[in-house]
Amino acid sequence: MSKIDLAIQGYPSRPSIGSAARRSAKVWLCLMLIGADALALLVGFAMGLQVEQPGSVSGHAWSSLLGGMVVYAGVAFQNQAYNPRCLTSPTKSCRAALLSFAATALIFLLAVFSLKVTGRLPRFALSIGVISTVVVLISQRLLICHIVRRTCGDKLEAELVIVDGGTVPDECLGSDIIDAGTMALRSDLDDPYMLNRLGTILRHYDRVVISCTPDRKAEWAQVLKGANILGEIIVPEMSELGPLAVHDLGGTPTVVVSRGPLNLANRAKKRALDIALTVPVLIVLLPAMIAVAILIKLDSPGPVFFRQERMGRGNRIFHILKFRSMHVETSDSDGTQSTRRDDDRITRVGRVIRKTSIDELPQLINVLLGDMSLVGPRPHALGSKAGDELFWRVDRQYWHRHALKPGITGLAQIRGFRGATEHRHDIVNRLKADLEYLHGWSLLRDVGILARTAQVLVHRNAY
Template identity: 35%
Template sequence: MNEIDPARRFTATAVRKLEASATKETPAGINEVARQVASQYRRDTMSPVMVSGVVRLIELALMFASGLAAYFWYVGVFEYLPWQYPLAIASISLLAVILLDVADCYQIAALMRPFNHVGRIVLCWSAAFALMAVAAFFMKMSQDYSRVLFAIWFATGLALLLVFRLVLSRLIRRWARDGRMERRAVIVGGGKAAETLIRSVEKQPYNDIRICGIFDDRDDSRSPPIVAGYPKLGTISELIAFARIARIDMLIVSLPITAETRVLQLLKKLWVLPVDIRLSAHSNALQFRPRSYSYIGAVPMLDIFDKPINGWDSVAKRAFDIVFSIIGIVLFSPVMLATAIAIKLDSKGPVLFKQKRHGFNNEVVEVYKFRSMYAEQSDPTARKTVTKNDPRVTRVGRFIRKTSIDELPQFFNSLFGSLSLVGPRPHAVAAQSHNLLYNEVVDGYFARHKVKPGVTGWAQINGWRGEMDTNEKIRMRTEYDLFYIENWSMLFDLKILLLTPVRLLNTENAY
């Protein structure tokens, strides 16, 4: 993969340009060369974890369908043992997928090189049949089933599996070459340690890591501008802006564990990003138990932070949002219709109010609300917080703000994907407390944006809603939001969703 990395396409002229622009920063806080590299990675990629999961589902379906086809062809359409045969076929198919998973046949390297794993595939497929045969023998049911049918299924199912793997390997290789399936990584820290790490990663055959560049606070005399063919694109502070633009998946810190103070300083800056953070253990003398490591090929990494709600968790959460958003829209449609009519009768202006707020990964999203202020006095930036008896709020506005009815249009935000139903509440881009932006009040405030913001959240049902008129309120809301991110589960989301209507009865801080 690395031979086509945009980060390595630097001629002598480009290197001079990098050096010349080292102090020239764009408005986003990164130099022009770093911005050009980041712009080449803007497109979202397919997660290898998701690809592997989808392959499991496809192979399960293939095995079951081939078994069912063999049953229909040899026995007839549900003419004999109409539910027992399908149950046995489904059990063998599921067992085969589990065994293939245990044998690491769903790793990306295995999917890329199917011929190297034919033995394991045949063994797992055979083991699934053998285990079911043993189970049927001890249950005294084996005489009821046709051995010819299962022999036919064994042969056709295995053939389908191998052909599918062969086609899939070609697809995955193409996706890897085109940059459509990869994990984008940045090396944090330069010099010899970074070069050793990069060489080790590049030696790993068929790994899914694409190194996008290097970031280091040290000057060129201590950390060269080009390491192993990759450019040093800026400092650690600039890395945060770069990682958001380039949609980086992983930060690999190439510093020794013994450099404790420096590692902690880096992590304090970087933990706000929605990425996996790994500490390279390749050249460390300290050794940990094998379970302490994750690996890129054979290169050991210590897991420092994991991206929250990632992989299949994100799929489950999205499905949760879609289902419950539709339910919410249906249930509250009479209330929303009545509210729209009341707003129109009460004051001039549009029914809906749109406000730009910080979303996932600090991206700006447009959030819908019912208009609660006089149109000419609306404050899209939320620079001035709404207070008790605020003259800008209409009569209808006071009621819908108290009862949170003004938030109901955000069910559509959740349905379309800019918000989640449950998550940290999104704050307006220019929201302030005592003339300070929220991120200036709370250290690590932007860590709230490691997940998609929500219509409701853990902070809100614990009383931290409404006016944020003190710095302590901002800190407490952020603390509850971070607790939610670190402890997320589907049951936690369901709990928050069910408690929201009850907790909204407390309208003390809602104006």
């Protein structure tokens, strides 16, 4: 049994049936909303086309309608029209749908004018179609919100309350509750396995609320910032101050201390970029990777791949894959000893593949599995040190970087911050770059980092 298995043994790894059902229902309801929008567009414009051409509709008109539906889906997704909040808030739902439809209509008109086919447009049918679509779109959105609020209430989030020495408000009794003392769960920033245990529990929830003693609030806040979840701490005394970053749990005030840096739409775009690039790159590089694997086997005895525990998104531990570049008997599974420029643990083939970053290629498999992304903060070994001090003890903000998936490359790497961490500033520089990336993420920035990575594949600090 691995350390990870031991770390979570005897602890809840799944939410209650009610919370699981609520989370599943949210996904299915969002999918239903997408289908309802598509049906609204189809019905609305079909009505307009039937007015213009009763009894028959040309294939060209149907293909144009299908293209419009695809454009609308893309715009609506970008415009947060399928955010779970649109299932319970009629105002937000209708506003997002109308803005998305207006943007789709604008794109359609620009395409028509660019192609100079305005003279062939059935203007009356188009007008009827627009009016009908708006009416059907708003009607179905209001109906869905009404049904969801009557059957599920105003909230669809799966909530967890962790009690660590604090009181349990009566309003919390409807949520899943874990007693940290009974479960031996601690906000220990010096214990990666404890953080992995917490991350394993939180992955099944949308929101976590901590009820703890005042002296533990700061530490819990630091833990939650890297957990990739809406994290809050109950602070009853804050209710009189009226700060802006305050939520409530059934009427009990809570202070918002963390939030996942990427919303659903941005996570989907980032994942789509990963898949779109990783699959063809793996296919193209497969012969070269096989050749490297053969050379590794011929050069020294042992496995082709080196697997090591690394800290991933939400402070959850995963196993990173690399081509083995060291002798098996001297490999450092915990990463406590940084690789030196003249390190005699490195094999002959290993020295070449490390210098050219070829040893990192198997991480494309981690990306495909969803453990990593192409771009993000580099995952570090649990025993990594800057000088003689563990990374997370140099700066407690180190845990914040785990709010995103770790990456094969990142902002720190293209700025030249790689190689051994012999001094404190070596990890501080990387951490600053990681936090800058975390707070300023954009898909365009990811593309730019990938383009610039080619310039640092061979680097003086790579050995």
